[in-house]
Amino acid sequence: MRLAETVTFGGSGLNRAAELRGDAAAQAALLARGRVLAVWRGKPLTRGGEGLGWLPSDSVALHHGRPPVFLGFDEDHPCFAVDISDWVPEAGAEAVQAGFLDQSEQHHPGLPRDLVFAELRAVMLRLSPREAELAATAKAVLQWHRSHGFCAVCGAASRPTMAGWQRACPACGAHHFPRTDPVVIMLVTQGNRALLGRSPGWPEGMYSCLAGFVEPGETVEAAVRREVWEEAGVRLGAVRYLSSQPWPFPASLMLGCAAEALSDSITLDPAELEHALWVSREEMVAVMSGAHPRIKPARQGAIAHFLIHNWLADRLD
Incomplete structure (x- = not known):
């Protein structure tokens, strides 16, 4: 990209x-x-x-x-x-x-x-x-220190070392390193439309790209397909990586991808999504400008906003 x-x-x-x-x-x-x-x-x-x-x-x-x-x-x-x-x-x-x-x-x-x-x-x-x-x-690193003060091997209190980039256990000698959680976030498109969703509890009208954590033993592409299927019931074909974003809330790495939808019927998982819908490119222009009557754009500064903005500008290659 x-x-x-x-x-x-x-x-x-x-x-x-x-x-x-x-x-x-x-x-x-x-x-x-x-x-x-x-x-x-x-x-x-x-x-x-x-x-x-x-x-x-x-x-x-x-x-x-x-x-x-x-x-x-x-x-x-x-x-x-x-x-x-x-x-x-x-x-x-x-x-x-x-x-x-x-x-x-x-x-x-x-x-x-x-x-x-x-x-x-x-x-x-x-x-x-x-x-x-x-x-x-x-x-991200300070939050890791606050939440990982004890050794995951033996349970003893650990201490920071290496200028804060490791924690060492004085009891068993284990070393622990700051954690980063990989998350896929995907701009799913079908022709001239993109898929948006909103999670329960979000501000009224706010929509974004679908996202989810990568599971152990899973590729980025597989995680994209699984998350979209689980959350919205949409099957995907080609998936390609675009860009990443450190997201320190608390410590994720957002892996931005583009994905082509093979189906368009939406079946929601209500535990994950409150609503999802297809939005045309023309309608998305109104969304991103804040002029849409029902849909508010993804938060500016987040990678979802970045991906949608560059999709509209035809700069995703």
Whole structure:
């Protein structure tokens, strides 16, 4: 695909400098002169929602944080991330997940007023490609540390190593690595039409491409065919890979594909989809412009929006 890595969170050429992760002395020196992205309960620190809010390593906001994770170099700037989720905001300021997107923001009293913790979904379109990659990496790896604190082999508490890119078990010696879950997301077409669906609980009118997790022992192509059949009862023929997107909610890799439908009758799995329908190319133009009376477009910044937009522009080859 000609524009494969221009999707949000796409590759920005970040130098992750993996060769430095096991060098404790180098890590200490880099941290001393580097900059740190604080993340609170999955929310990165932002500067008024218009960019990431970087801190020096001795910032008061980081004093009760967990061990830093080395993200790599932005130009010649060493970048780290620190989880400060144990910090408790003042009364009434805690985030409350309200429906599809948490719009609340939190301010740490030790930081300037323009620095706030904000939901990544809400600010991702206002980040540069490099900032987006750094934020996605930080959010996913820090969430993995929070949810994988114990050894999967023997159950003992594990500890972070390799600048945050491994966890080691002191009891049995096992090593564990950050998890990324592969998910197929597919633009299913038949002639001049594309298949859209909506999951239960989505905002009214919101539709997107069908998607699902890849199962063990399954190819990407097989996963595309299985998911569309299971969710919508549509049989597929040719499947081709188009583009991928890191999706740190919490830690998926979206594998964008195009698929040709062999049938068009829809039979829903109500546990997966609330509704699905075929949308003509002409009607999809109205959907994507926000002018359709019933259907709202896929969220801007998500790979579904990216795939549909480029299908309409005839740039999927």
